Amino acid sequence: MSDLWGLGDEGFGDVQRPTPIGPRGDTIPEHLLAGMNPPQREAVEHRGPALLIVAGAGSGKTRVLTHRIAGLLATREAWPSQILAITFTNKAAGEMRERVEHLVGEESRGMWISTFHSACVRILRREAEAFGFKQTFTIYDSGDVRALIKRLIKERGADIQGLTPGGVSARISKAKNELHDVDSWARTANLENPLDAAFLELWRDYESQKQRANAFDFDDLISQTVFLLRAFPQVAAQYRKRFRHILVDEYQDTNAAQYALIRELTRPVTRGELPDLRGDLEGASLTVVGDSDQSIYAFRGADIRNITEFERDFPGARVILLEQNYRSTQTILSAANAVIGNNFDRREKRLWTDSGDGDRIVGFTGYSGHDEAQFVADEIVELTSGGMAYSDVAVFYRTNAQTRALEEVLIRSAIPYRVIGGTKFYERAEIKDAMAYLITVANPDDSLSLRRIMNVPRRGIGPATEAALQAFADEQGVSLRDAMRRVGEIALGPKVATAITDLAALLDEWTAKPEADPGEVLRELMSRSGYTDQLRRSPDPQDAARLENVEELVAVAREHRRQNPSANLIDFLTETALVAAADELDDSGGQVSLMTLHTAKGLEFDAVFITGIEEELLPHRIAAMEPGGPAEERRLFYVGITRARKRLHLSLAMTRAQFGEVNPSAPSRFLEEIPAELIDWRTPPTAVRSSPQRALGSRWSDAPREQFVTGYRDPKPLPAGRPKGTFANTVTEVRDNSSMELAPGDRIRHKDFGEGRVEAVSGAGAKRIAEVRFDAAGRKRLLIKIAPIEKL
DNA sequence: ACCGAAGCACTTTTT
DNA sequence: GTGCTTCGGT
Numbered sequence: 001m002s003d004l005w006g007l008g009d010e011g012f013g014d015v016q017r018p019t020p021i022g023p024r025g026d027t028i029p030e031h032l033l034a035g036m037n038p039p040q041r042e043a044v045e046h047r048g049p050a051l052l053i054v055a056g057a058g059s060g061k062t063r064v065l066t067h068r069i070a071g072l073l074a075t076r077e078a079w080p081s082q083i084l085a086i087t088f089t090n091k092a093a094g095e096m097r098e099r100v101e102h103l104v105g106e107e108s109r110g111m112w113i114s115t116f117h118s119a120c121v122r123i124l125r126r127e128a129e130a131f132g133f134k135q136t137f138t139i140y141d142s143g144d145v146r147a148l149i150k151r152l153i154k155e156r157g158a159d160i161q162g163l164t165p166g167g168v169s170a171r172i173s174k175a176k177n178e179l180h181d182v183d184s185w186a187r188t189a190n191l192e193n194p195l196d197a198a199f200l201e202l203w204r205d206y207e208s209q210k211q212r213a214n215a216f217d218f219d220d221l222i223s224q225t226v227f228l229l230r231a232f233p234q235v236a237a238q239y240r241k242r243f244r245h246i247l248v249d250e251y252q253d254t255n256a257a258q259y260a261l262i263r264e265l266t267r268p269v270t271r272g273e274l275p276d277l278r279g280d281l282e283g284a285s286l287t288v289v290g291d292s293d294q295s296i297y298a299f300r301g302a303d304i305r306n307i308t309e310f311e312r313d314f315p316g317a318r319v320i321l322l323e324q325n326y327r328s329t330q331t332i333l334s335a336a337n338a339v340i341g342n343n344f345d346r347r348e349k350r351l352w353t354d355s356g357d358g359d360r361i362v363g364f365t366g367y368s369g370h371d372e373a374q375f376v377a378d379e380i381v382e383l384t385s386g387g388m389a390y391s392d393v394a395v396f397y398r399t400n401a402q403t404r405a406l407e408e409v410l411i412r413s414a415i416p417y418r419v420i421g422g423t424k425f426y427e428r429a430e431i432k433d434a435m436a437y438l439i440t441v442a443n444p445d446d447s448l449s450l451r452r453i454m455n456v457p458r459r460g461i462g463p464a465t466e467a468a469l470q471a472f473a474d475e476q477g478v479s480l481r482d483a484m485r486r487v488g489e490i491a492l493g494p495k496v497a498t499a500i501t502d503l504a505a506l507l508d509e510w511t512a513k514p515e516a517d518p519g520e521v522l523r524e525l526m527s528r529s530g531y532t533d534q535l536r537r538s539p540d541p542q543d544a545a546r547l548e549n550v551e552e553l554v555a556v557a558r559e560h561r562r563q564n565p566s567a568n569l570i571d572f573l574t575e576t577a578l579v580a581a582a583d584e585l586d587d588s589g590g591q592v593s594l595m596t597l598h599t600a601k602g603l604e605f606d607a608v609f610i611t612g613i614e615e616e617l618l619p620h621r622i623a624a625m626e627p628g629g630p631a632e633e634r635r636l637f638y639v640g641i642t643r644a645r646k647r648l649h650l651s652l653a654m655t656r657a658q659f660g661e662v663n664p665s666a667p668s669r670f671l672e673e674i675p676a677e678l679i680d681w682r683t684p685p686t687a688v689r690s691s692p693q694r695a696l697g698s699r700w701s702d703a704p705r706e707q708f709v710t711g712y713r714d715p716k717p718l719p720a721g722r723p724k725g726t727f728a729n730t731v732t733e734v735r736d737n738s739s740m741e742l743a744p745g746d747r748i749r750h751k752d753f754g755e756g757r758v759e760a761v762s763g764a765g766a767k768r769i770a771e772v773r774f775d776a777a778g779r780k781r782l783l784i785k786i787a788p789i790e791k792l
Numbered sequence: 793a794c795c796g797a798a799g800c801a802c803t804t805t806t807t
Numbered sequence: 808g809t810g811c812t813t814c815g816g817t
Contacts, residue, residue, distance in 0.1 A: 088807090117807055142806080218807055299805060399804055404808090421806080455793095462793050580807060598805045620804055636805080659802075660808040 026075040032067045032103065036060075043320045044068045047077075049282070050314035052251075052307070053289045056351045057336070057642035058327025058604065061289050065247060066096055068287065069111070070103035072245055080110035082244040084265070084284075088602060089580040090115060092249065112243070116258050117218065117578050120225040124216070125570075127228055127235055133214060136514070136570055138443045139577040140210070140217045143427060145169045148448055152205050162195055163202065172203055176219035177255045177301030179226060182207055212479075214445040222257040229264040237273040239265060244284050250602065251290035251310075255301035262286065286314060293340050293349065296598060296636050298628060308347070325351045327604055329358025332648050335674045336641040342673050343631045351642070361674070363681040364651040368662070368783075369402065369612075372653040373409035375682070376609050379649060380415055380592060383607050390416055392606035394593040396640050398618045401658070402611065403594055410592070420595035421581030430535070430546040434553050435576070437525045438518065440481075441510040442569045447480040457534035459499040465492060469500070481507070503529070518572040519558035526550055597640045608644035610637070613652045614665040637670050650674075652685060655783070662783050740784055740791060742770050751788035753777035 033041050043053045043064045055061035069085065072078040087093040093113045100108045112119060121139070128135045140148070150165040175185050182203050191197045210217065216224060229236040243265055248254065254262070269281040288310065295304045311317045325333055333351045340346070362379070366372035380393055395406060395417075403419055410417045425431060433456055436449040443449075455461045472490050473483035483490070484504040487497050506528055510521050526532045535547040560572050567575075581599045593605070597618075612618060619633035641648060656665045667685035742748070746758040748770075756774035761784075768784040782789065 115807070221807085297806075300807075401803060458794080460793070464793090578807070596805065617804095622804060632805095657808090 026077075028071040029074050032071050032074065036064075036067075037324055039320050039322050039324075040064050043322070044071055046318055046320070047285070048316060048318055049285055050310070050317035051285075051287045052310045052317055052319045053287065053322060054307075054319060054347075054349070055289050055291055055322045056325060056349055057291065057294065057639070058325040058351070059322035060326050061249075061322060062092075062096065062099075064322070065249060065287075065289060066099040066103065069096075069100050069245075069247065070108075073100070073104045073108055078245050080108050082242065083111045083113075083247070084119065084243040084245070085111065085113040085247040086116055086119065086249060087113065088115065088250040088253070089582045090118065090578065091580070091583045091585060092602060093118075115578065115580070116254075116261070117221050118574075120221040120261070121574055121578070123225050123239065124221065124228070125574075127232070130232060130235065131228060132211075133216075134443075134445070136443045137214045137216055138439050138446050138449070138573060139221070140215050140448070141426075141577060142169065142218070143432070144448060145172075145217050148209060149202065149206055152202055152209070156202070156205075163198060168199060168202055168206075171199060172206065173217075173219050174301060175203075176217075176223045177257050179223055179257050179260055181223070181227070209447075212445065213447055214443055215448070219257070222261060226257060226260045226264060229261075233273055236264060236267075237269045237277075240267055240269045240284065241274060241277070241281060245287070246284045247287040247289070249289050250294075251288035252292050252295040252304060252307045253290075253297040253300075253302040254306050255297075255303060257301075259303070259306050291349075292346060293343070293635055294601065294639050294642075296601065296632060296639060298632050299623075321349065323349060323351060325353045326355075327645050328353065328642060329356060329646060331357050331360060331678055332641060332644050335361060335648070335678050336638055338675055338678075339634060339641065339670055339673045340638045343634055359647055360680040361678050362647070362649045363671075363679045363684065364649070365667070365681075365683045365685045366651065366653040368655050369405040369653050369657055370409065372611060372651050373405045375651055376406065376611065376649070377409045377413040377415055379609070380410075380607075381413065383647065384415075388606055390590050390592045393609075394595065394600065394603070394605040394607070394643065395609040395611060396595060396597050396600050396643070397611050398597055398620055398636070399612075400596060402617075405657075406594060406611070410594075415592055416590060417592040417594055418584075418589060420584050420593055421599045424581070425549070425552075426576060426579070428546075428549060430549050431553055433531065434522060434526060434550050435573070437507075437529065437531075438522055438569060438573060440507055441521060441525070442514065442573055444481045444507070444511055445479050450480055450484075453529075454503070457530045459503065459530075460496050461499055461503075465496050465500075468492065514570070515568045517558075517561050518567070518569045519554050519561055521569060522557055523554050526554070597636045600643050601639050604643050604645055606645045607647040607649070608640065609649040609651065610640045611651050612656070613637070613650055613668040613671055614656065615668055616665060617656065618668050618670065634670060637668075650679070654686075662785065740789075742768075742784060742791065747792040748772060748789045749792055750774065750777075750780075750782070753780060755792070756780075 028045060033044060036044065040060055040063070043051070044067045053061060053064060055064070065085070069083060072083065073080060085093075085096060087096060093115060097108070097111065097113045100111070100113075112122070114122070124133070124137070125135055128137060146165040146169050149168050153163055153165065153168070180188075182200070185203075186200055189196050189200060191200065210220075229239070246262065246265055248262060266283040266286050268283045269277060271277055271280055288307070290307045292304050292307050295302060295307075298304070306313075311319060328336075328351075330353050333353055337350050364372065364375045366375055376395055380390075383393060384390060397403065397406070400421070407417070407419070426435070433453060436452040439446050439449040440453060451466065454466060468490055469480060469483045469487075472486070473480050476483070476486075478486075481504070484500050485508070487500045487504070490497075492500075506525070510516065510525065513521075532547060532550065535543045535550070556576075557572055560575065561567055564571065581595065582601075582603065585593060585603070597610070616624075618637060619630050623629040623633050650671065652667055652671070653665060655662050657663075671685065742758050742761050744758055744760055747755060748758060749755050750772070753772075753774040754776050756772040756777070758770050758772050759779075760771040761768060770782050770784050770787075771779065772782055773779050
C-alpha cells in the first residue's frame with residue numbers, strides 16, 4: 001500500500017475532471033475507517049481504475065461499500081451525481097442510500113443507487129425518443145410476456161409443435177441476456193431446423209408486437225440500454241462523463257448483458273465526443289463486490305467468469321479478500337466451509353470468526369412435509385419464548401411449492417409469518433386487472449393490457465367483437481385503442497358499440513391527465529368501470545378478498561404519491577414493475593419470514609431454518625442434470641447456511657407430497673458433507689431401503705431415486721479424510737405398502753405409534769388413507785402407501 | 793356471450 | 808392439488 005490513494009501511476013492526475021475535486025491531501029475522515037480490519041480498510045481507501053472486493057458471506061461488504069462511497073464524497077473526490085451504485089434489490093439500494101446519508105449527510109443526494117433494471121429504465125426513459133420509443137413505455141413482466149407469446153402461438157395456428165409459451169419466453173430471455181437480438185441470433189442459428197425457424201418467426205412477431213405496444217420486457221431493459229449506448233456515441237459519452245465511480249454489488253451474478261453495460265459505462269471518453277470536453281477523459285473507476293461461492297443465478301445467464309476473470313478484464317485491478325466473518329458462529333461457518341469445500345475449481349476461501357462456536361446445528365427428519373413443518377413451528381415457539389423476535393427468524397426452502405405445508409402448520413400454531421415472493425401480490429388476477437387499467441391509461445398503445453380489461457368487468461365485448469376491432473385496427477393501420485374510439489365505423493350491435501364507446505371515453509379522460517395522482521386515477525377507474533361493483537355484488541366469498549386487494553393497491557398508490565409527491569402514473573407503474581421479492585421485507589413486521597433460498601441471498605437472521613434438504617429437491621432434480629447444476633445447488637445451500645447468525649436448523653422429510661401424490665424422499669447428499677459433530681440430530685435421517693436385512697451399517701449417501709424403484713443399491717465408498725455424517729445405525733424403513741389391504745377393525749402396528757385399530761379407510765390408489773386409533777398415541781391419519789406399519 | 797363441469801398439464805430458482 | 812382450457816348447455 002505504498003501508493004495509498006492510487007493517484008500516482010494510475011493516471012488520475014493528468015485527467016480532466018468535469019467537476020472540482022478537493023485537494024489531494026484530503027484524507028478520509030477517521031470515523032469512516034474506525035473499527036475496520038486491515039483488508040476492509042484497504043477496500044475503503046484504495047484508489048485506482050478497478051477494484052475487486054472478494055467478500056465472503058457476512059464479511060461486512062455493505063459496510064465497506066457504503067464507507068467507500070462516503071469516503072469519496074467526504075474527501076470531495078466525487079460529487080454525488082458522479083456515483084453510480086448498482087445493488088441487487090431496491091431494498092438494498094434504499095438501505096445503502098440511507099447509510100451513506102447517515103455518514104455524510106444531505107449532500108449525498110443525487111447519487112444513482114439502484115438495481116440494474118431501475119438504472120436502465122431511467123436511462124431509457126430519458127433517451128426513449130432517440131430510438132423510436134415513447135417516454136411512456138411500459139414494462140412487461142414474465143407473465144405478460146408469456147401471455148403475449150401464447151396469443152401469438154395461437155394466432156399462428158397449430159403448425160408449430162413443441163413451442164410452448166414458457167419455452168419460447170425462456171429462450172428469448174436467454175438470448176437477450178447473451179446480448180443477442182433477433183437478427184444476430186438468426187445469423188448464428190440453423191434455420192434448417194424447422195423448430196428454430198418457427199421460433200425465430202415467433203420471436204420476430206413478439207418484438208414487433210412489443211414495439212407497437214410501446215413496451216419493453218425485463219431483459220430488454222438491460223440489452224436495449226447497451227444497444228442504445230453503442231448506437232449513439234454522444235449519448236454514451238454523456239453518461240461516461242457523468243459517472244466517474246461505478247460500484248456493483250453481487251457481481252458474481254451479473255450476466256453478459258449486465259457486464260456489457262458496465263463495460264460501456266466505464267469506457268474512456270475521447271475529445272470530440274462531447275463538445276465541452278477539453279481533453280480525453282479516462283474511464284470511470286469501477287468497484288465490484290462479490291463472492292463466486294454465492295453465485296446462484298446461472299439459470300438467468302449469470303456468468304461466474306465475470307468475477308473470476310475480473311483481473312484479466314480490467315488491467316490494473318486490485319483484488320482484496322474479506323474472509324473474516326462478523327455474522328455467524330464458528331459452528332455455522334465450519335458447516336458452510338465444509339459444504340462449499342466440495343466444489344472443485346474454486347478459489348480457496350475460508351470464513352472464520354473470533355466470536356466463538358455457539359450452539360450446535362439442530363437437525364430433524366420428519367415423516368412428511370407436515371411433520372417437518374411442525375418441527376419448524378415447535379422450534380420457533382421455543383425460540384421466541386426464549387426472547388427471540390419473530391422477525392429474527394426465517395424459513396428457507398428450494399421451491400415455492402413447499403410453502404403450503406409450512407403455512408398450514410404456522411397458521412395452526414398461531415405464529416405470525418410472511419411469505420416473501422412466491423405468489424406475489426402483483427400477480428393476483430384482480431391486481432393485474434387493476435394495473436392493466438392504469439397501464440392502458442398511461443400507455444394507450446399497450447394493446448396487451450387493453451385486451452385484458454376490454455371485457456373485465458363483463459360488458460358484452462366477447463372474442464368476436466374484439467376480433468372485429470383488431471381487424472379494423474390492422475386494416476386502418478391504427479392502434480386497438482384508436483379502433484375503439486372509431487367504433488362507429490365498424491358494423492357492431494348498438495349495445496356493444498355503446499359499451500366500447502363508454503370504456504374508450506373513460507380511459508381517454510384519464511389518459512389526458514398523466515400527472516394525476518395514481519391512487520386517485522385507480523380509484524376512479526375501478527369505480528366507474530364497474531369493477532368494484534362487480535366484486536361487491538358477487539356471491540363468491542373470494543371476491544370480497546379480491547375487493548380488499550384492489551383497495552390495498554389504491555392504498556399502495558396513495559402511499560407512493562405521499563412519499564414522492566412529484567411521482568406520476570408512469571413512475572408508479574415503473575416502480576411496481578421492478579419490485580423484487582426481497583423488497584417486500586420490512587423488519588418492523590414482527591413476523592417470521594418465509595422465502596426461497598434464492599430470495600435469501602444478501603439477508604441475515606438470528607435463526608434460520610433450511611427445509612427440504614432432500615435429493616431431488618436440494619439439489620433439485622432438474623438442476624442436478626444440468627452442467628454445473630450440482631455445484632450451483634451446493635452454493636445455494638451454502639448461501640442458506642451463511643444467512644444464520646446464531647442458530648441454524650436443517651430439516652428434511654422422509655416423504656414429500658407433490659401434485660397431491662406422496663413419494664418417498666432421500667436425504668440430500670449435501671447433508672453428509674457437514675461434519676457429524678456439528679449437528680445435533682433430534683431425529684437423524686435414515687437409510688431408505690426396501691429390504692430390511694441389508695441396511696444395517698449402510699450409509700444413505702449417494703441415494704438417487706432408482707433406489708426406490710429397484711431396491712437397495714450399494715453406495716459408493718466415501719472419500720477418506722473428511723469426517724462424514726454417521727447416522728446409519730438408526731434405520732427406518734420407508735416401504736411401499738401399496739398392496740396392503742386394510743379395512744376398519746384391522747389391528748396394525750406402527751413403528752413409532754405402536755399398535756392400533758383401523759377405524760376407517762378412504763381415498764384410492766397411492767392416496768389411500770387409514771384413520772387409526774392407536775392404543776397410546778391417539779388418532780392418526782396415515783398414508784397407507786408409505787406409513788411404517790404392518791398388519792397384525 | 794356466458795356459465796359450469798370435466799379433463800389436462802404442470803412446478804426450479806427471478807429481475 | 809391447482810389452475811387453465813375445452814366443451815356443451817342455456
